[in-house]
Amino acid sequence: MQHTPPSLTRIGTRMAQEALGTDRLRTLAGASDPATPLGAVLRQTTDAVIRLDHVQDKIVRKARILHGDLQPIISGQDTHMALSTGVIATDALAIDLLIARRGDLHQHLTDLLATCRSLTGGPDHETTAPEPTAGHARASAADVSLNPAQEAALLAVAGGGVRMNEGLVSHQRRIAAVGIKLATVHALIDKKLVERDTSTRLTEGQALLLTAAGHRHHQCLLAADRTLAGRPPGAAAAAASAEPVAPPRSRR
Incomplete structure (x- = not known):
């Protein structure tokens, strides 16, 4: 030969x-x-x-x-x-x-x-600009906003092992990862942060990968977490919370 x-x-x-x-x-x-x-x-x-x-x-x-x-x-x-x-x-x-x-x-x-x-x-x-503060890191991440479920899914995809499958008979698609919904992944794909590895068939399972924008967003999320982790005890939780604290009720 x-x-x-x-x-x-x-x-x-x-x-x-x-x-x-x-x-x-x-x-x-x-x-x-x-x-x-x-x-x-x-x-x-x-x-x-x-x-x-x-x-x-x-x-x-x-x-x-x-x-x-x-x-x-x-x-x-x-x-x-x-x-x-x-x-x-x-x-x-x-x-x-x-x-x-x-x-x-x-x-x-x-x-x-x-x-x-x-x-x-x-x-x-x-x-690249200097590392942003926690508040600006999430706001500047790829100029898109994600809800907590989408952020968690993006972090899971970055870690690898998240796949999308399609049934041979039912043709229904699902995500082979605990706690990640199909609609959440579709939202990330629509935002151009995640893509499917189309080198394999959906029936065999396609790995989900971060796009270039997805990697930038992921970096911003990590930068925000590092910034919060470096603050004094109690400051990280206070900075991460965006909900105002309601004043105590006055007694009659």
Whole structure:
């Protein structure tokens, strides 16, 4: 079997190299901590690179097999065959499906690499202002407002492991995470903070990922929590509460 040069299959690795200057994403500063925005997105990016390389490798290998199956037809050596076995049509369809999946993976990796550049201070990175106070951090988070349930869902998605599934028979969608409602996830998707990993089918389960805006919002939420945590006892709770305290009732 003819050996396939890595340059033909490692397209995901090459994209990471061109975008970030290295294909060893785990060596980047902050990559070792999945609790940070950069660590979380680099973990997703590494997975996307591996999957894109794998799909491209399968495309090239299947194309080589199909090329070999076509050689007898090209040379006229298949005239003794009375019937077609259907192998060529099956291989061609498989290649078409893989190419479609490669396109989805390529776009997904492109988005992730753009987020990586913004978090690591790459070409797309804008100069960040000093860390905001707790009050301004939540207000400035991606210029969108979230209710408590949406904030909790955004934090869960940032931590990884939240997936959307669709039943094969019922076609009903659900979120495979405790305490997160489907409507809450749809709200985050509408606000362009969360997206589905469409490289897999919904019936198999699609991972929910933060968009670039979602990562910025997540950073602001973390900054607000750090600011509140650094205040004297009692100050964090008072600052986090926006509801006015009703005055005591006067006795008659």
